[in-house]
Each structure stands twice: as C-alpha cells, then as structure tokens.
Amino acid sequence: MPLLLRHGRCCRNSPFEKNGIMSLSPDDSRIRELRTIHSRHSWLPFTQMKLAAEPLLVEEASGIWLTLSGGRRVMDGVGSWWVNTYGHSNATINRALADQASTLEHVIYANFVHEPGLRLAQALSERTSHHLPRVYYSDNGSTAMEIALKMAYQFFRNRGEVRDRIVCLANGYHGDTFGAMAAGARSIFHTVFEPLLFSVDHLAAPSCSQQGLDDESVGLAEMQQALLSLENHFEQFGDRICCLVLEPLIQGAGGMNFYSPVYLKKARSLCDRYGAVLIADEVFTGAGRTGPYFAFERAGVWPDIAALSKGLSGGYLPFAATLASERIYEGFLSDDRMHTLYHGHSMTGSPLGCVAALASLSLYDSLQIGDRLQKTEALHRRGLATLMQSSGELLGRPRYMGSVAAFDITADLPYGVPVSMKISEAALDEGLFIRPLGGTVYLCPAFIATDAEIAEMYDALGRLVKRLPQILRMST
Secondary structure, three states: OOOOOOOOOOOOOOOEOOEEEOOOOOHHHHHHHHHHHHHOOOOOOOOOOOOOOOOOOEEEEEEOOOEEEEOOOEEEOOHHHHOOOOOOOOHHHHHHHHOOOOEOOOOOOOOOOHHHHHHHHHHHHOOOOOOEEEEHHHHOOHHHHHHHHHHHHHEEEEEEOOOOOOEOOOOOOOOOOOHHHHHHHOOOOHHHHHHHOOOEEEOOOOOOOOHHHHOHHHHHHHOHHHHHHHHHHHHHHHHEEEEEEEEEOOOOOOOEEEEEEEHHHHHHHHHHHHOOOEEEOOOOOOOOOOOOOOOHHHHHHOOOOEOOOOOOOOOOOOEEEEOOOOOOOOOOOOOOHHOOOOOOOOOOOHHHHHHHHHHHHHHHHHHHHHHHHHHHHEEEHHHHHEEEEHHHOEEEEEEEEEEEEEEEEEOOOOOOHHHHHHHHHHHHHHEEEOOOOEEEEOOOOOOOOOOHHHHHHHHHHHHHHHHHHHHHHOOO
16 A cells, blocks of 8 residues: 555655656646646545645566656565565566466356466465365455355354354454455444444453564564463353364454464364354465465464465465365365355456466475575564664564564554554655554565565664654653
C-alpha cells in the first residue's frame, strides 16, 4: 500500500514533487493528470480518504528498490505488504508468466483442470511430505481462511457431529471477509461489523522474547499462562470444539508477536486428543517466511488445514491455496450432494497464479532460501543489537525470525495513530519504506535482499531512531 502522509503536505520527492520542490507546472502534464485521476477515482484500503495526503507514485521496481516519480529510489522494507519474496520484477517469475500468458491465461477450474494447477498441487503436497495432499485454490488470504473455516465446520456436520466452538488466539488477524473477521481479534478494523460476526472463543496468545525463541525452557516459562489457558479450554469444551485457528510462530498484524514452536506441538497434541481440526493461517508465515517453507515445520508437526497466499506467488498475483489432509477431504466424499463443499471463485486455479507459484517454489530451492534466511537472521541480530545500544530506553523487545525483524517503541502508540504515519514519512526521508504497526517497527524485506542492502536498511533505521524523540514530541 502507498505511504500515507499528513493531509495537505507532500513528502519529499512525492509524485507531485521533484527533488523536494513542488513541481506542478503545465510541463508536467502526466503528473497533473494522474493527480486529478487519483482525486476523482481512488479509494485506497485502510485509508480515511478525507484525511490522507497524496500517495507516492511508483514508476518501476527492481529487487528491493522502488523508483518513485522524479527518479528517487527507496528500499521496500516490508515486501509491499508482506507479499514480495523474490524481489520486484524477478526475471524467473517474469518469464514463467509471459510463457503461460501466451498459452492459457485462464479457464474455469471445475469442469476443466490444467497442467500448472495439477503440478502446483503435487508440489505443495510434496512440501508437506503429503500430510496435506489436497489443494483448494482461491485468490487471497482472506478467502483461503474462509475456505479453511468452512472445511472444518462442514467436516463435522457431514459426520453428524455438533461441534460449534471455534477457538482462536487473541490478537490474531485472519483477513477482512466475514468469517475471517470473526476468527480474528476484535479491532478498529472490524468494530462496525461486530453485530454480524459469529462468536468464537478467543484465548490468550503465546508470546516470547528473543531469549524465549532461542531457549526452549525460557520460552515455556514465558508461554506458561497461554499454554494453561489452551489446555483448560480443551478440557472444558473439547468434545464441542470444531477447530483451533492460529498463525504459526508470528502473529503479523497483531504487532509482530513471536512465539516458540513448543506451543504448536501442544496445540497439535490437544487437537489429536479431542478430535478437533487444527487450522494454520500460513498466509503471512508460509512460503518460506520463517526459513522452512511452512512455519509449522519448525515444530515438527502438521496442521489438518493450512492457508497460503501472499508469498505463494512471489507477490505477483492475487492467488491463494487451502491445503487439507486426506482425512478432511474424505469427510466430503459422499453420495449425498449436500456433503459437497459449495464454495468457489471465478478465478480459482488461475494458470498465471499457478506458474508464478511454481516459479517461486523453484527459486526457494535454487536460491537455498532456508539457508539464506539463517544468514539473514544473523544480520537482523546484529542490526537490532546496534539499534538497542544507540536508543537508550526508547526502544525495546528486539526479535527476529527468518526474514522478519521487529522492535517496539516504548511510548504508547495505538495502531493507526498519526505518529505512526510520521515515522513512516521520516523513514522514507532516509530512503526506507516501512509501515509501523502502532508502536511496532518491523522489517520484512524480500528474501533476496543482499547483506549490503539489509545493512543499508539498518543504517536508515539508525538515522530514523535519532529523529524519534523529536517526532514523538511533535506528536504529543
């Protein structure tokens, strides 16, 4: 999403500025035209359009670099909302898409199937060692999670079982469609729709410091209350629990909350004991984000259903998949047509999305992303340590896993407050695009970011941190 600035003020080198000087002369007719089009026709997500300033105009992108109107380049520190994993304009994915577009751009994926869809389903099943061999395609993370919830609920209905409790974690985020909103935390995003959402059981979310991530015994101690809450809830309602829904290891929109794989092992054990379905929302954490292709691999266990999107296609296309175990799939096989999973999308199984995902999978292997992200973690550890040492008590809770690193500003900054936008603006002045989650600042760059580029991101953050006291003073 474009960076949004204060109403009435353009950022340096915005699409309507050149070299920091407003440039709206008649000579720049294209920029004037685009500004008019934006003001008349745009409606941007998560944006109060009355208060928002002009967004930045990106002309092109390559690797981690975005080129803005006027020629200035900035680093994409968040992978363009967590989707871009192999860099912008990746040659391998570009070729795959061009080749596929000249052969078959789309066909209804119900009466027909096609080779890219079949090859990708096989490849994703192989990634799970065939624990999740059935693949249901859709077009974004929210719908992938809607499908997962429907699968779990209808699985028991088809068996004649009444399991009406859906268990989720506090601070979770699973999307913005109605089922996904219901499963997520009640937040400012969803307040207006609360009367329309079905009830779920929200349990305390586990949370670990970096020490707790590195040392299992510490992690167990830090998660003790969350583990106890989970176990008690299953003991009380186990035979009525339909499913447990969670984001494995990192709650992204919930403030980059990290936790230990030990929690996933306990969740798997309890679901097995009480017969509940375990749903993994791997929309953010999957496709290699934490190192392994699936975050669940760090725990050595598998869910019954997993949702994938964002990095699945390398960030190229709106594309998603919901993976299910053979047990779940067989629960829908029946002579009774009412046992059918009646869900679908016009663009389900997009051949273009499938080849982008296949190309991304090949890059994961050929670039040895699992090994690469271990090196990235070392760079995050070093960069965060430097920031902590230079910030006094201004920053806290440094943490990292795979490609993701985060820290908190100790001042109380609720999600969406203007100061977060000012921090984004200041970071952009330093050549880095970030989008803080309230008081949480994070990096989530493409996996292919070089050591030098990651170091440059931390240099930019270092300059930003020096400006933070002034930014916070001006915002109070």
